[in-house]
Amino acid sequence: MATIELEHIRKEYGTDIAIEDLNLDIEDGEFITLVGPSGCGKSTTIETIAGLTKPTSGTVSIGERDVTKLPPKDRGIAMVFQNIALFPHKDVYDNISFGLQLRKFDEAEIDKRVEKAADTVQLNGMLDRMPSEMSGGQRQRVAIARAIVRQPDAFLMDEPLANLDAELRVHMRTQLQRIHDELDTTIVYVTHDQAQAMTMSDRIAVIDDGDLQQFAPPLECYNEPANLFVAGFIGSPAMNFIEGHLTAQGFESDAGYLDVEFDPSTVDAAVGQDVVLGARPEHVLPSDTATGDVTAQIDTYTDVTEPMGKEIFVYLVTDQGATVDMEDPGASGQLLMSVGPAADVGEDEPLSVVFDKSNLHLFDADSEVALAHGLSEPATVDGSEDTPASADD
Amino acid sequence: MSQSTQPETDSTDTDTGGLFTNWVDSAIANPKKVYRAMFATVAIFFLFTTLFPLYWLTMIAFSDGSRVSEGVGLLPTGFDPSSFIEIFQQVPFHLYMFNSLVFATLTTIFVLLIASLAGYAFGRLQFRGKRPMMLAVLVISFFPPAAFFIPLFQLFNQQISFLGITPPELYSTPGGVVIPLSAVFLPLAIFILTTFYGQIPDGLEDAARIEGTTRLGALFRVIVPLSAPGVATAGILTFIAVYNEFFFSFLMTGAAAQDWAPIVDGIISYRSQFQVRYDLMAAASIVAVLPVATLVVIAQEKIVSGLTSGALKE
Missing domain, CATH: 2.40.50.140 (Nucleic acid-binding proteins)
Structure with a gap:
């Protein structure tokens, strides 16, 4: 469990600016979603937190520790990827325990933790399967188990449900929320699907063109969009x-x-x-x-x-x-x-x-x-009665 | 060589004209027959050209040594398997083989290690000067190795110094063979591994790095195992090429087994002032083939298993 802090993050790829000047303060145990259209810099942001991408300037802190120059393995984070990224040459047990084995945990401890992680994502009895023998949803659950087994300070999830079919996506969405409730760990979640952003997160960071547009709870983004972009992006239809x-x-x-x-x-x-x-x-x-x-x-x-x-x-x-x-x-x-x-x-x-x-x-x-x-007289800021579900009656 | 198959088909053509006409008729109705016939012809041709020399060698090896010099035909002259024992009695042939195996093994290890690092950089990283550097590797691989021989020979004999340092004497040591041959066979391995490593999805490497490996760790724990077919291919090609290599391994070593002479020296030493023991040479050649043949059979299983386990399927 840890806070995550991004200060003045700037990332350039050659002459392209992926992130302009990003500041994010994520509190301990929060579920944060980064949303924005494709190419807005949200994936770059999460890769910067993970350490897979080095920012051109700015600092990243996890748990009040400056990790800007640390490699991914020393940042105390775990990540779930859009393409799932299970190691195809290892069975489920080895996939889940990969990080623990690298960190030289003793056998009994690894067994115990893998057992517990598999339990959390309901994968018992599948530990000796190969990833190629599993369905998309099962693989994604293995990926989540691999992330939670190390008990990291924070989870990073880069569009983890994007490759699943619609029904499974909704199912996994609830499962992820349940896992978050259970573990109470900071989660940074990237998606372009605003249904996921609205339903799961404590706060949404709306990003466009490498700039943070609004960082607020989902309903606040919906009811009181900070600018035209957020107003047009959050809510469907627009x-x-x-x-x-x-x-x-x-x-x-x-x-x-x-x-x-x-x-x-x-x-x-x-x-x-x-x-x-x-x-x-x-x-x-x-x-x-x-x-x-x-x-x-x-x-x-x-x-x-x-x-x-x-x-x-x-x-x-x-x-x-x-x-x-x-x-x-x-x-x-x-x-x-x-x-x-x-x-x-x-x-x-x-x-x-x-x-x-x-x-x-x-x-x-x-x-x-x-x-x-709200343009009633007097102009009030009132968001209590217009949840997205209660249309008009 | 192809002539020996040709007359056979010719004779069937002319002798059984009726049968042949029938065959042509049915082949027109069923064109697959023609493909099968063509496949058979080509397969027989290739099998013949590859297997006949092996038969020839075996036949001479089992021939009676004293009668071989009289001339050999298609059938062995006498039967004398003792040459397979005699090859080890006349000269320490196993030591020559050991030397060649050491060269091949060391070179393969060096080449795979260095080519893995180079392949990782070329296949997975973006950096300025990547293309010129790959081109440079390609260009260097076009140099005839013989062009390097004289300067290397002088260097390894301590006749010249390099950057003011005189290297230890490498002549007649494995180093004198392994170092130049590693350089010669590196470019091919680099190209093979670059292609394979470049195909591994980035997500897998990212996942490994997040889970706790360094970039190097991810290379050897994830990328290399997933590229097993490519690594095996590069390794086998290098191993066989070095094991068979004549030029450097012959000239950079002495003639005796204890001077790291390779297999070729061993085979040549069956030629004395008064007689040439072709049967021993043939027997030695067959024995020398065995390690490589075994390796290929084992590695082939590895390649096949690598391909069939769906290793690269996301």
């Missing part, structure tokens, strides 16, 4: 963005179809400044069923509907027959709405919708930093 500017009355969209009234003095921006309004699909409501503090009606037409079972995604356009720019659907007036399965919504019908004002987000268009979360 948030609607509407470009506009601040007026004395509130927000006015550039396309002209939307005004949101609020007191502009409550946000840290000048009247006339370009801003971006963000609304999650579940906070776009059909006006006839909407209650509470909502915006004025917007007349739209339904375009495409996607029934998902527990909800229906409805694509709305502000002008009937308008062509939607695939690259930037928000600019051409496309909105995505998520409604309950009982809603009676057809395609190509007029529909007036409203936004739930308490769950709107306002971002500075230039700096992309969040200006406000």
Whole structure:
């Protein structure tokens, strides 16, 4: 068990900058997830913590010990890899005990620990199998057993579930959480799958382009995204963005179809400044069923509907027959709405919708930093009622 | 050599014209027959060219020594297996063999060790000047080894000094053979191992390093075992080449077994001023083949087991 601290980590590959200037403070026993799109530097970050990659500058500390110059074996960490990376020429027992044998533990102790680790991941009776004789899930469990058997200070997991099929992935996700509860060890987890990030972690570090965007608990990232990138990245389907500017009355969209009234003095921006309004699909409501503090009606037409079972995604356009720019659907007036399965919504019908004002987000268009979360009067920061599951009722 | 198979097929052609026509007809209907026939022809040809010399050698070795010099045909002249004992009585042939085996073993160990390190660097690391360095290795391997001989001979005889240091006398020691031959056979081994080591997934090496090995530890505990077929190939090629090597091992050593003379010296010593004992030479050659043949059989099993255990499957 240990804290992990990254200070001013910078990593360059030739002229490419993989990590710009990363600072992370991970507390003892925390489950941290690094998320971001491919190539954002999250794998480089975890490799830097592991010692497989040397940072160009900056320091890495594990358990308040500067390990920047130490080789991986002396850092007190264990790692689970995306490609599982079991040694194919060794059986399960030898795979699990590899690290212990290298550290010259005595036979009885190795036996005891391997037994216990195999027990934790439910691999009893398979210790003499070869990795090639096992299924993907079993192999991944061997990899996890290999990591926990050494009782390391911290676990690093680089997309460990990415190569498993969907059903197994969900199963292993719960198992990993159980293992974390049991061992109470610091875990740094890398994934591009936000379902894993949301469900498992104590805190999420959202990384884009080698920069830390937000480092907060999952629901905080969801309800109070620090900037446009986090708002767009966390949450599926993604948030609607509407470009506009601040007026004395509130927000006015550039396309002209939307005004949101609020007191502009409550946000840290000048009247006339370009801003971006963000609304999650579940906070776009059909006006006839909407209650509470909502915006004025917007007349739209339904375009495409996607029934998902527990909800229906409805694509709305502000002008009937308008062509939607695939690259930037928000600019051409496309909105995505998520409604309950009982809603009676057809395609190509007029529909007036409203936004739930308490769950709107306002971002500075230039700096992309969040200006406000919730535009009710007075502007409050309230995230208690909008969990991702409770869409609209 | 191929002539001896040719007349046979010819004779069947002409003698049984009807049969042949039938065969052609059925071959047109079933083209696989033609492939089988071609395979048989080629296989017989290769078997003949490789096995006939061995038969020839065995035949002479078992012939009556006194009658061999009269001339030999396809069948042995008399039967006299005593030459297999006589080869050890006339000269200490086992010592010559020992010398050659020492050269081959030491060179193989050196080559595999150094080529493993080089193969790791070339196959798994990214560094500036990698391509020029690999090219340099390739270019050096094109040099005729004979070009190195005179300077090395002078150096090993302490006639010249190198960087102001006179090396210990290496002439007539294993060093005088093993050092130049290691250099000569290194490039091939480096290329083989570079290819094999380069194919091992990075994740395995990372996993080994996280688990507690150094880079070198990961090389010898994970990468080398997983590249067993490649290591075996490089090792066998080197071993056989050195064991069979004539030029350096003959010239860098004396003529007597205690001067580290190789097998060739032993075989040559059956030629005295008055007679040439071809039967002893043949017997000695057969005995000399045995260690290599055994090694290949053992190593082949290793190669096959390495390939079939799915070692490289992720």
